[in-house]
Amino acid sequence: MYNLPNFVHQHFDKTAEELGETEKRVLKKAHERKIVSTDINAAFSANASYGERLADGIARVGGSWAFIVCFLLFLVFWCVVNTIVLLTRAFDPYPFIFLNLVLSMIAAIQAPIIMMSQNRQTERDRFEAAKDYEVNLKAELEVLSLHQKIDMQVLTELSVVKEEIAKLSKLVTEKNGASG
Template sequence: MAAEDRAKAASTGASGIARPPRYRLDQPKAPRRRLVPAYDPEAFGRLSERIARFLGTWRFIVWMTLFIFIWLLWNVFAPTAWRFDPYPFIFLTLMLSLQASYAAPLILLAQNRQADRDRVTYEQDRKQNERSIADTEYLTREIAALRIGLGEVTTRDWIRSELEDLVRGLDDRRAPHPAESDEDR
């Protein structure tokens, strides 16, 4: 009984007026009831894609044709008491209209989801292309800088040609001139 008195005292102030219960911040609130049922939009989208994918197959066309053919045969050749949709086949028309009225929005929803996926893919491709272009431009600048740098670097062939020129120059200095060699003898 003491626990009930404490709970009652906690819910009323010093003046005895009842206060609404305080919510604890460390605990989640109880879920509120909604008038509209909650659903997972991703699960609904996946289901609509599966239905739209099935509606676009030959298997669906074959099954639908078979269903309509059996419906017509039954309602034309069955005993009169067993026929549930006489000749103008109004119930069949109603069912096909109902199927079409549900199929169209489901197909549109699936197309919108595919368009969203395509948009994300295109954006990722665009960013990848931008990175590739930037990398290519960077590598092009680096190759140009290396070519300019190589233009200023001495190569083995250039050093060899310079040394050969020096050796020829020295040989030309050492070799006696033909006029001088005759006088020396």
């Protein structure tokens, strides 16, 4: 396709040895005429452990309106059962101490799980930004390569036109010399 060391020096202004891993990978893809994979979900999820996938699932459920509504209904049910239905034999009477304990334990477990999921989302965003950089870099390299090809084509055609002009000038000069 092109002289690789010359191409690297022209477009990156450094030697091939000075290129980073990302640039080398993108150059290889460009040289092989292959696309840079942009399926971020599959690429990122492939490296996820069971615990990370579980944390993502818990955060997805715990941060949904369905969970909030269901939990609100559970709290209302708990309060109604322990105040109205079981007036004399309530297992958790009015200040609902046991309910507070359960809610505290749920919050103590759920908060770190949600933080793990948020950290993973941050990693995913960084991964996505890196993939976007690779795609943009490859696109820029392809555009530069096309410019280079067009420039070479124009120079070739220009040299052919110059040769033709020189031949025509020579013919005109010979014709003018022969008729004069």
